[in-house]
């Protein structure tokens with residue numbers, strides 16, 4: 350018997366892989382795809398050819414291009430569009446969201462201009478309270494999840510009962526969710542690690558080895574924790590799956606789009622050439638500017654986001670970024 354209906358809005362690689370988790374956990378899933386041909390591929394070929402080729406989708410997943418059909422009767426609504434497009438997409442979705450449905454963000458970015466996290470954008474545009482907004486974040490590279498390799502994640506909501514309800518809705522044989530009430534910590538961990546992965550990718554592209562990448566990962570965690578704690582996160586969140594876990598997975602994996610983007614920069618490709626070479630999103634390439642602004646507003650030193658943002662803007666080279674990290678003024682480690 351089905352647990353209920355879940356609408357998944359966004360049929361990219363993570364929207365599709367997470368739909369498989371939900372289907373494996375006993376939900377009926379209706380995906381909304383921006384392009385009609387992606388919905389057709391999911392319904393007719395049982396495969397998302399553009400974003401998750403070679404993976405067979407379970408029968409409990411169907412797809413539509415029509416938001417009203419996707420959302421009708423869904424008590425859980427999962428949002429998986431690129432972060433910078435969320436605000437523009439919400440008005441097409443919100444009229445069809447059931448009045449008591451919970452909205453769950455899978456997105457790992459910070460909005461340019463407003464410096465808002467995705468849960469804040471949902472709350473603002475939809476005038477929705479924190480008890481109906483949740484976040485799922487952790488070391489969850491889409492293709493590994495789609496292959497049903499074992500993985501864990503965090504379901505965060507200010508209302509612990511809602512987090513527990515969502516936990517049971519997405520606990521599948523291969524996917525183990527934990528709960529948290531620290532929405533801010535989970536979201537910042539998810540957005541920040543993308544920028545650190547860009548930086549690690551640059552180091553790899555420049556030909557550096559494990560000392561360099563481990564140093565960047567560790568200082569990236571320190572930098573993430575510094576900003577998140579200033580904004581009110583629980584420091585333990587950053588030591589957990591949505592912090593350290595996701596940071597390690599993304600910075601270590603050639604499957605990561607952010608790490609790959611950085612690697613191509615390190616090898617000498619331009620930002621424009623990299624954008625032209627893929628249709629998939631590398632959230633950190635945009636969120637480095639918004640996280641930098643958030644850090645500046647908060648009075649927190651954030652050398653990794655600052656330097657990555659400068660590379661993306663074309664102000665410094667990847668080699669200059671590495672030199673600057675080593676040569677800038679020294680300090681105590683816990684600073």
Ligand SMILES: NC(=O)C1=CN([C@@H]2O[C@H](COP(=O)(O)OP(=O)(O)OC[C@H]3O[C@@H](n4cnc5c(N)ncnc54)[C@H](O)[C@@H]3O)[C@@H](O)[C@H]2O)C=CC1
Pocket residue numbers: 359360361362363364365383384400429430431432434438455456457458489490491492628629630632
């Ligand atoms: N792929 C992964 O392994 C994971 C991704 N995420 C996060 O999930 C979010 C979605 O990422 P993916 O599914 O991986 O992205 P993707 O690049 O695989 O797919 C993006 C999807 O959004 C659609 N899209 C593109 N522009 C759009 C627009 N302006 N309006 C509406 N839809 C648009 C595309 O057609 C596609 O369906 C991101 O925030 C990402 O950081 C989180 C965990 C894992």
Ligand SMILES: O=C(CO)COP(=O)(O)O
Pocket residue numbers: 457487488489490491543546595598599604605606607608630631632
């Ligand atoms: O968030 C992710 C893994 O948890 C996916 O990272 P990329 O977007 O860099 O592929």
